[in-house]
Amino acid sequence: MPISESAPIEFWGAFTSRTVRPIWAAEELGLDYQLHAIGPRTGETLTDEYTALNPKQKIPCMVDRSGDDAFVLTESLPIARYLVSRYGDARLSTPSSPIDQAKEDEWCCYALAELDATSLYIVRRHRDLAHIYGESPVVVDSCFEYVERHLKVVERYLGGREFVMDWGFSLADIMLTTCLTWADNYGATLQAQTAAYVERMTSRDAFISATRINQPKGN
Numbered sequence: 001m002p003i004s005e006s007a008p009i010e011f012w013g014a015f016t017s018r019t020v021r022p023i024w025a026a027e028e029l030g031l032d033y034q035l036h037a038i039g040p041r042t043g044e045t046l047t048d049e050y051t052a053l054n055p056k057q058k059i060p061c062m063v064d065r066s067g068d069d070a071f072v073l074t075e076s077l078p079i080a081r082y083l084v085s086r087y088g089d090a091r092l093s094t095p096s097s098p099i100d101q102a103k104e105d106e107w108c109c110y111a112l113a114e115l116d117a118t119s120l121y122i123v124r125r126h127r128d129l130a131h132i133y134g135e136s137p138v139v140v141d142s143c144f145e146y147v148e149r150h151l152k153v154v155e156r157y158l159g160g161r162e163f164v165m166d167w168g169f170s171l172a173d174i175m176l177t178t179c180l181t182w183a184d185n186y187g188a189t190l191q192a193q194t195a196a197y198v199e200r201m202t203s204r205d206a207f208i209s210a211t212r213i214n215q216p217k218g219n
């Protein structure tokens with residue numbers, strides 16, 4: 001396991017579909033890193049020390065101390081992308097052309113904006129965390145309809161593809177898979193191509209290590 005107490009890369013945050021993204025990227029790249037396995041809504045994101053790192057008081061957060069100055073970054077996609085652009089190699093690299101970069105962006109943004117932020121996290125807030133954010137069965141039902149609609153788009157796209165991108169495993173697979181496993185956990189319908197894709201992605205050694213390290217318990 002590449003967790004090392006002296007590694008210059010430190011991650012904050014575990015237990016969620018968002019926190020596993022940078023961990024998965026680091027595992028794909030074989031990076032050494034430290035993990036401070038703090039959870040959401042435990043009070044651990046509210047300390048002065050953590051708030052100084054991430055004023056949003058959310059997880060994940062990363063600090064890379066390999067340079068002259070500590071580099072602090074929040075948000076799961078930018079953290080994973082930074083790791084790939086700074087430490088990427090043949091195992092996981094940045095797209096080689098503006099068109100490839102744009103297509104990867106398209107799928108990363110689609111997964112995070114439409115599946116994660118617009119629907120799955122809204123279900124989380126207004127069903128599982130209703131005691132904090134308020135109960136709203138109408139909103140939850142509407143989110144499930146929205147997820148199912150976009151899962152059909154994903155199903156059509158994935159037909160005949162091994163990965164989201166033509167050139168191989170990429171950040172887009174990390175972003176999409178973490179939303180699809182989340183949707184699956186919520187009981188949404190993964191059709192044949194999507195289920196087979198998720199099976200391929202979740203069989204990867206790096207995913208298996210990352211989920212073990214992240215100890216998923218929902219988010």
Ligand SMILES: N[C@@H](CCC(=O)N[C@@H](CS)C(=O)NCC(=O)O)C(=O)O
Nearest residue numbers: 016018040041058059060075076219
């Ligand atoms: N867009 C952010 C979402 C971060 C986020 O909402 N994290 C949740 C856990 S999955 C959190 O920290 N929640 C604590 C809170 O809202 O107080 C990302 O992808 O990193």
